[in-house]
Each structure stands twice: as C-alpha cells, then as structure tokens.
Amino acid sequence: MVTLSPDEYAVSHGWKELSTLLVTAGRHKESLSDQGQFVNDPLHRGSTVIYPSVSAMRNTEGQQYQHHTLYGAMGSPNQHELEKVMTLIEGGSHTQIVSSGLTACTLPLLAFLSSGDHCLLIDSIYGPTKRFSEKVMKRFGIEISYYPADITVAEIERYIQPNTKVIFTESPGSHTFEIQDIPALARLAHQHHIKLFLDNTWGIGIFKPFEHGVDVSVQALTKYANGHSDLVLGAVTVNSDPDWHLLRDTAIALGEVAGPDACWLALRGLRTLGARLEQQSISALHIAKWCQNQPEIERVLHPALSSCYGHNLWKRDFSGASSLFTLVFKSHIQTQQVINIIERLNLFAIGASWGGYESLILLTDGEIYRNFPNQLLTGSACRLHIGLENTQDLIDDLNSAFSIWRS
C-alpha cells in the first residue's frame, strides 16, 4: 500500500471507497444463468417490443415508471440498466438517462416549471443552461434571474421571489470552482417550497446530493462517468415518487431517449471511474500545487486548495476532488502570452469538455459569460483537465512551456 499525504487522501479517498460499488452495481449472482453469460450485459437495439398475448401487452400499464422496456423511444434495457446504476451512485429514488448532459439540465426545468413561475440560477451555472433559460424558458413565460456564486445562503434569500419554484445551482462552478453550502441552501429552498436542482457533474461519486437535501441532481455522463471522450449522455436523478412521475412523464412526452450504444459504453466507462479518478485526482492536486508556485500565476482555483472559494465546505461535504481546475494569471500578463504558452504544450490538447483519459487545456478569457463581477478572475485564465498521463511528464510539459518567459 502506498502511503498518501493528508492532502492526497482528501482528494482521492471517496473514489477508492466507490470502486467496489462501481464494479459490481447491477450484477446479481442469483440471476446468473446456469449456461453462463458474458460479464457485461449485451447491447439491445430495438424499437418495437412484441408480446405473446394481448393480455400480456395490456399488463404493462404503469411500467413506464419501473424501468421496463415498453418501446424503443421510451428506453432500451441498456438505458434502464444504466438508470439503476446511476441511482446507486447518486442516491435518490430514480434516474432518467437522457441524450446529453445539457438535456439533463433542460428536461427537469421543463418538467418542474410553468408559465408565471420564477427560476433562480447561480451565476456560475453551466453556460448552455443559461442560454436555454434565456432563449427558451423566457419565451414560455418563465421568469429567470441569477445570484452571485460567492455569497452566503442568507444573502441568497434576498433573490427569492414569491413565485420562485426552482433554484438551480452548481457546486463547484465548472470554470471558477466556487463551492456552495448545499445543506443550508436546501433548507432555505424548502422553507420557501422551492425545489433545489444541482448540476453535480464535477462531484459525481464524491458528493452525495440527496444526503445534503438536493431534490434533482444532474449529471453530464459525457465527462468522467464515460471517461473516454467518445459519447454524449446525461442523467437526471430525483428522490420521490411524485418528482419521478413528473420527470418521467415529461421525458416520455418529449420523446426523450438515449441510444443503447451510448448507454452501453457509459456503463462500461463507469466500471473504471474509481481507479481513473483516484489517479487523476492525485495527479491534478500535484499539478495544481506546482502551478501555484509559478511566479506568473496569481491563483489556482481548485477546491482542495485554500485559495478556492468555499474550500472549507469542500472539506466538510466532499469525499474527494476531480481533476479539473483553473489557473488565473497575474494581471500584467497579456492573453496573447497565455495563448503562446498553451500552444507550446505537447501533452495538453486544446479543447473544451473534460472527463476523458487525456489532459486538456482551455483558454477561458471571453468564454464565460457572467451577470455579476467575479472577484476571482483578476487576470487571464485557462482551465486544465488532468488525464491519466504520468504526472511528472505533465509537469515537465508545463515547465518547458512556461520557460519561454524566463529565458
């Protein structure tokens, strides 16, 4: 056994604890066939489901809420298997798998809000969720407003209106990494009969949304869950029968479905999530600390570092960290200088998204749209996603790119 430093333990122990669940979830020894079978469930492609009798077909009433396969557009066996596994990982009562992470954000908004209602979103919410709220929700008579990502829950109360029905938060925000006090926010929301939605993509497996009072948890499975940058997929998990019926009815009404191939791949990806993230989280911590010591860097926004907003909440509520964080450069450094560094890197590919096995870098200047001034972004910034490469190789790559400023 390798001995970890306290910091390494803090970012990785949740992944280690999750590993057995991830490998075994959905596999039942008692249901194995005597003829034996493959480890992974087969891929089921289909549209029509056929029955031996009319009465058997009529007996399926109500089964749309029970992850049964009734019609291709209502989900395949692979989708339903993934739904059960995601419910084990997130907690809650039921999961709906959807065609993308963005759909996982938009589907519950459509399900839970009606004309005349108000939806309050955190300023650091995933950008396309903001775009959907502005471009679509408003057209249907839903009021939209935002609260700053760096205020206390007592201050958030001032943004609540009599018609507020949903608060949609993200913790940490995927560019500036502010951690939110989810238990306190859930109490506030419930006092006002408001549903609390959380985009939990960064915290998959290491933040248990329903233990902290969340009503609807959203996952972009595209990211760490799949882990191989070869599909888009999302999950919405809820925690009560009424919420499940509302969500499921809306998904069916919209014809929302995820392809069986994507579900099969995502389930395969999930099996190795624990081992991947155990390594990626420790590697990211070392690289974040190395970056913190470079004279050109003003601050590193990584929840495991004390320079991150809400670091103590992260220590209290999370059992690990992911491998995504942001570098903010000193204010005298020009964006073009940062671009020069980015383009000199060999191991960090330039690209958005994250969660695969490969390291990525993204210049975020001008990319993130905020309604409130952000105190953390005092200079040019870029976001790093740390993959499964050797940590020292990644540091060497960064070091040689940074060295153009020092010769």
Ligand SMILES: *Cc1c(COP(=O)(O)O)cnc(C)c1O
């Ligand atoms: C990527 C992402 C999404 C959207 O996922 P897609 O599958 O790309 O649509 C939603 N929320 C967060 C936080 C994300 O990073």
